[in-house]
Amino acid sequence: MEKISNRKKQIFLLSLSGIFIGVLNGLFGGGGGMICVPLFKKIMKADDKTSHATTVFIMALMSIPSMIIYITNFGTDVLQAVLVSVGVLLGGLLGAKLLNKLNNNVINIIFIILMFGVGIKMLF
Amino acid sequence: MFWLVVIGFVSGILGGMGMGGGTLLIPMLVWFMGFAQQQAQLLNLLSFVVMAVFALVVHFKNKLVDVKSGLFCGIAGVVTSVIFSLFVKKIEGGILKILFGIFLILIGIWQLITFIRKQKIKK
Numbered sequence: 001m002e003k004i005s006n007r008k009k010q011i012f013l014l015s016l017s018g019i020f021i022g023v024l025n026g027l028f029g030g031g032g033g034m035i036c037v038p039l040f041k042k043i044m045k046a047d048d049k050t051s052h053a054t055t056v057f058i059m060a061l062m063s064i065p066s067m068i069i070y071i072t073n074f075g076t077d078v079l080q081a082v083l084v085s086v087g088v089l090l091g092g093l094l095g096a097k098l099l100n101k102l103n104n105n106v107i108n109i110i111f112i113i114l115m116f117g118v119g120i121k122m123l124f
Numbered sequence: 125m126f127w128l129v130v131i132g133f134v135s136g137i138l139g140g141m142g143m144g145g146g147t148l149l150i151p152m153l154v155w156f157m158g159f160a161q162q163q164a165q166l167l168n169l170l171s172f173v174v175m176a177v178f179a180l181v182v183h184f185k186n187k188l189v190d191v192k193s194g195l196f197c198g199i200a201g202v203v204t205s206v207i208f209s210l211f212v213k214k215i216e217g218g219i220l221k222i223l224f225g226i227f228l229i230l231i232g233i234w235q236l237i238t239f240i241r242k243q244k245i246k247k
Contacts, residue, residue, distance in 0.1 A: 003143070003205050010193065011193075013197050014193055014197040014200070014213060015197065015200040016202075017197055017198050018196065018198060018199070018200030018201035018204075019199035019201065019204050020133075020204075020205070021197070021201050022182075022200065022201030022202060022203060022204030022205035022206075022207075022208070023204045023205070023208050024208075024210075024211040024214070024227070025169075025179075025201060025204075025205040025209075026187075026204060026205035026208025026211070027205060027208040027209075027211070027212060027220075027223070028165060028224055028227060029149055029150070029165025029166060029168050029169045030144070030146030030147055030149070030165065030168045030169070030172070031144060031146060031147050031177055031227060031228075031231070032201070033144060033146070034147065034231060036174045036197070037240040038184050039195070040235070041208070044130075044190065046217060047148075047192070048150055050125060050188050050189075051189060052188075052193075053183035053186070053188035053189050054177050054188070054189050054190045054193065054194045055132070055138065056132065056183060056189075056199065057176075057180060057183070057189045057194045058197050058198040058222075059172065060172075060176040060177075060180060061174060061194070061195075061198030061199065061201065061202060062198060062201040062202050062205040063172055063173050063176070063205075064145045064173055064221065065202055065205060065206050066169055066205045066206065067166070067169040067170050067173055067195075068210040069206065069209040069210055070162070070165065070166040070169060070209060070212070071166060073161060073162075073209075073210075073212070073213045074162050074166055074213075076163070076167065076170070077164055077245075078126070079201060080125075080128055080167065080216070081171070083125060083126075083128035083129050083132065083169050084128050084129070084131070084149075084153075084167045084170070085132065085170065085171040085173045085174040085175070086129055086132065086133040086147070086160070087128060087129035087130060087131060087132020087133040087134075087135075087136060087165040087171075088132040088133070088134075088135065088137065088145065088171040088172070088175050089135020089171075089173070089175050089178065090129075090132075090133055090136060090138065090141040091132060091133035091134060091135060091137040091138075091139070091140060091145070092136040092139055092141065092142060092145070092175050093136075093139045094136070094137050094142020094178070095137035095138060095139060095145075096140040096141070097140075097234050098140070099140065099141045099203050102141070103128055107141060108235065108239050109239070110164055111138075111144075112178065112232050112235045112236050112239065114138075114148065114230075115228050115231050115232030115235060116229060116232040117227065117229075118147075118148065118151045118225075118226045119156075119227070119229035119231075119232055120224070120225065120229065120233065121225070121230030122151060122154075122168040122222065122224055122225025122228065123222055123226070
């Protein structure tokens with residue numbers, strides 16, 4: 001009986017998280033993944049790899065319809081889309097490799113500084 | 125145009141390191157390339173989907189994806205994502221930019237708190 005109610009709790013929390021992450025994905029077109037990874041990890045007590053991989057899956061599910069809506073509403077330049085996508089792909093490959101080599105604390109600090117710096121600049 | 129690849133590349137590196145690449149791609153597109161907030165967000169979604177397709181091939185091969193749990197979260201999210209994506213059309217670009225900025229700051233605060241807590245635990 002324990003296992004059943006645990007799973008139900010997980011499903012509830014997953015759905016609730018999904019609702020919130022969906023708001024971010026729709027409203028901002030990004031940032032959902034950053035919330036999803038730690039949430040998934042906590043709810044499922046999963047390891048890092050599973051949390052990251054499943055998050056990509058979850059965010060892909062949400063991003064496809066929102067992407068379609070954005071394109072319908074705002075239109076996009078195909079060339080621009082291709083160029084950015086290629087860049088992101090290549091960068092992602094390098095980033096995944098670099099991840100192993102950098103100190104976790106360094107990564108965290110850089111990220112925090114970036115968030116504040118960029119966030120504040122956006123206000124003006 | 126070449127700069128689009130560079131900006132994508134830089135944010136891709138950060139994204140690849142799990143640092144939320146999109147959150148940097150969008151501001152960079154807005155500041156350095158003069159894109160409207162909505163366009164930048166669109167390009168972020170698009171490039172993410174492209175990258176996700178490739179990444180997922182690997183992740184599924186390695187059996188790292190918890191599909192069932194992912195579906196519960198993802199499908200719930202699709203509902204709100206669709207609603208809010210439609211809503212974006214009604215928000216003025218400048219306001220959306222500010223909201224996004226506040227969002228980033230909140231993330232920064234949250235990360236900072238988590239970081240400080242981790243340091244305390246170490247001691």
